[in-house]
Amino acid sequence: MNESLPRPDAAATTAADLGDFVSASPSSYHAVATAAKRMEEAGFSRLDETVPWALTPGTGHYVIRDGALIAWMNPTVTEATPRFRVFGSHTDSPAFKLKPGGEYTVEGTRQVGVEIYGGPLLNSWLDRELAFAGRLSLADGSIVLARTGPIARIPQLAIHLDRQVNEGLALDKQRHTAPVIGLADLAEADIIELLAASAGVDAETVVGHDVYTIPTQEPALFGAAEEFFASPRLDNLLSVHAGVTALTQLDADRLDGIPLLAAFDHEEIGSNSRSGACGPFLADVTERIVASLLPQSTRSDYLASMASSVCVSSDAGHAAHPNYPERHDPHVRPRLGGGPLLKLNAQQRYATDAVGTAVWSQACAAAGVEYQDFVSNNAMPCGSTIGPLTATRLGMTTVDVGPALYSMHSAREMVAVSDVVALGAAAKAFLQGS
Template identity: 45%
Template sequence: MPALTAADGLVDYLNASPSPFHACATTAARLTTAGFVQLHESDTWPTEPGRYLVVRGGSLVAWSTEHTAGAATAYRVVGAHTDSPNLRIKPRPDLARAGWQLLGVEVYGGPLVSSWLDRDLGLSGRVAVRDGSGVRAELFRDDDPVLRVSRLAIHLDRSVREGEQLNAQQHLAPHWGLGETPGDFQAYLAHQVGVDTADVLGWDAMTHDLQPARVFERERDLVVGARMDNLATCHAGTSALVTALEQPTDALVPVFAMFDHEEVGSVSERGAASVFLPVVLERITASLGGDRQDHLRALAGSVVASGDMAHGTHPHYADRHEPQHQIAVNGGPVLKINANLRYATDSMGAAAFRLACEQAGVPVQEFVTRSDLPCGSTVGPVTSAGTGVSTVDFGAATISMHSVRELVGAEDQQMYADALAAFLSPA
């Protein structure tokens, strides 16, 4: 069944991508297999039509000009984000307390912190290492259970029945050994990437849950795993870009962008609020022989679809959802709308996405946050503001968003990818 194939593909993608850097590497590898060529920002880009991608840390942009003659008349952009809430290792993390070796961590984003407790945790990310007189980046991944944040026994705190009160400084430092002397995290990283300890100059290191993603076995209608928000969109977008090229729309450039740092506001050199995407789009126009005027004309006819996960209606908390906008898992893609522009969707953007779903033959749902609850946001508003392009926010239904393990529908994954493929290559 196609839906199960897409769900199994999502499982593989999640398990291969414990950090934003690994997510970009996973997507780059899949796109390279599909004929994409990885470019470097410091190089002169080719003028020959083709399939290309560029990676900046935990962000990636991929596109195809192979069916575009001359300057593009418009772009179709699907956006997603690679980062997820987790615990990240501090620059000077080594400490010891009560006979335990601990690591200092910062909470990244807004995780459901209690879901990280009493779990086997691995480490992954990027290490900056000395390379002659310069610096190079090395990815690392340790899937051994090297860290754990342990709960206090209920016998020592009966008030836990009323809810755990966790202090991020005092209660979340994971232990990774026994001893009165702190460990040496820098030496650990040096071993991971095969260099001398003194050659480790910095790191972007983070924890990940070691329980693998998987399809539920009873009816195979659900998928559970870490980082669904928002690697499920990264997976769907990667598949959609390749599929869209099988039936391309002439003179239109399909683009897929994955941004880091959405969970903390997108303001970085590679976040959606940066110039990364606008600069890449301008360079694409230049590679096609267009000038600034051509680029601005192309932007005027472009549309961005910002993909992030949507809150499925929880059976225990259905009252937390807008009564007229209940969201079903395996009910199809979800338009996300907010009058105060926490989502960028307007009527024109929504129309473009509805037409894509109609073309793909998939149903559309609509999500609106209850008027008496705050609304989250996405890469949509900052992408819209940074490019001046009409933007629509959408997602796929999920339960337990920002938990260490989230839940999505297996059937939704194929519908999600089909809708994005149609958006990238409208009929």
Template identity: 45%
Template structure:
């Protein structure tokens, strides 16, 4: 999918010169990826620039070695076999880094046109578990994909990307004069209080007509959409010494960026070192799923056939059998990478006191004895060795024993493949806010650790 309709913003980008190269690249990646579909397009652009070839699931895959990627909706998988020696067995194991492309937000409903008290509004639905108050009084753009009529495409439908980086929406908060109890605890009803305004004309076009004009198609050709809001404030440095990065969607575009950079660095390392120096042959593999924030049980989520099917097809394309595929999985390592909670200075008592996590303190190993994270001793040891190889410190996160723990794609990936799996991340604050915070040094350390996971020495 190409970026078919893009209306750019007029705001000035922040000065990124105070950040190191990895932090600058992270900011550029996040700003290029307002939706999961734009994120996979951006990853594809970067990988194609390095010689990766896009494959289609509906076609036969090449048997010759090379760099390849495949997409399914807002999900993507990429791998390289170009470095493998000619006698590498069909059961060669995988080294997988997995993340996700989606983030909590507000998504435009199928019948969104509304008006109240003279205001033009769009009905939205909450996606995932956002901090709802963080979406109030923000200038919001729109992005996603639109299904348009096209007789030459599968099902008669073509996908078009759409992106509007202008302040077209806003969810206005009620003035304190009309609710003096607001500061005692803001309670937002998603149905009543989160409908954005996008004008005060009383004569707004229907949303499908507005999309049709943006895409230069007939209104009757707009059939459906997956369109969502995104914060328009550009990513950039924060802090007296510019030692922080403020950005939207760090959960989990921080990993989507780091995983992509790590795959490219690992491929370079494996091809440059030769089979003897790189240790036992293995296949570096990146998978980025959509729909993690809503449970992953979709056709392109972490609980789908996407990862198992692509891994098996890689083995089959190399001449292997089902037996070789199962042997490859048994020797594989999956690194489920998602962002991690740094210890919050204003709420330090809500963190496990023996497992404090620092911003700019290095990648985070996540552990949970109830299986909410997939980390076990062998996987945890493998990640510790990767951090040692990358020469970066490793931190260990465990939630308080009296608090529930979130989860990731890790447990389901482990269950679907049987591969050794470990959950890791990079530290951040304000997770699931419209605007999040990480350390300026963390992207570089995160990339280095994931690179070492994909190209162990």
């Protein structure tokens, strides 16, 4: 066993810590709050975007914009052309978002309207106890986080009423996805009152909400040797957790560049928001860092900094599925437990090129971990990530990587525990720069 990697018992501890992180992060807003708490415990301090910054060498900071977070460490000595080492990820996951309009009654049951957020594997959300979590905006302009207990379920139709269901389940996205939350004749509190109570505020003060369904089953180890880990939201809180853990464990005296974690929101719906990777968040923060560390710097100096920087975009990918082997490239067969993925795509759905490949190869070698290539079957177009968006917006060399999963976008995904450890080790080696 490579001595730089945790022993099996330590690997289980890493998985347990990931489970704690995921459980504390039912929405993107909770995820950044959880990350911020860990940053504070490691000595990082929060900065306010609305005021000027005066950064001090050797300190760590973070900024929150809605459901996104950027955190970094200032080097003890600033280079003439600062180089950023960006570890990118995203905080959101597919789910159902609570619609406005309150509750309605059908066949004696209380239901709420929901919209589909991102691309969830719809059938995986059926017949599960669900909670609601997100943020509430109040009449005084403040924001509070809310999280209910298990109050909802999307019940599937019994097989006796749909004899052909096992030949192919077809769900109407409007009619068949509405959660049931109670019996009409037992109504004591509506959904907004339940959310407000969970946040400790008066429901009458709630003027808006960004609230999502979440599965309530806890993360768990499983497998003959407990080599697997199952959890909701592994896409992409696994990468966020790896970045937060790595950044807070760096040796500040041995930094090669400026290590920075960018955890964006809204990746699952295209990233087009002020807190998404298409927005100005990363450019805004990096430009302010350069301007504060080098007060005499110019716009040209900032552009030189971006051209000298590199980004590792970490997002969940696919392991070759044993029950559907034909869905993958016939010759490139990434597997669970084989190490983090290096993602490649000729159409630039992933940003990886030969230069970026070398960056990831060096990080994995420094961490003592193996990585494996991922490329799609030509008949199965792949998704995309924040990688191409970051490369396009900022012009920095970018490489797409990530953990290999089964059941991506299911209400409950799975990963090999060893891959959780390996991704964290590679993330730390990359951010450290050695």
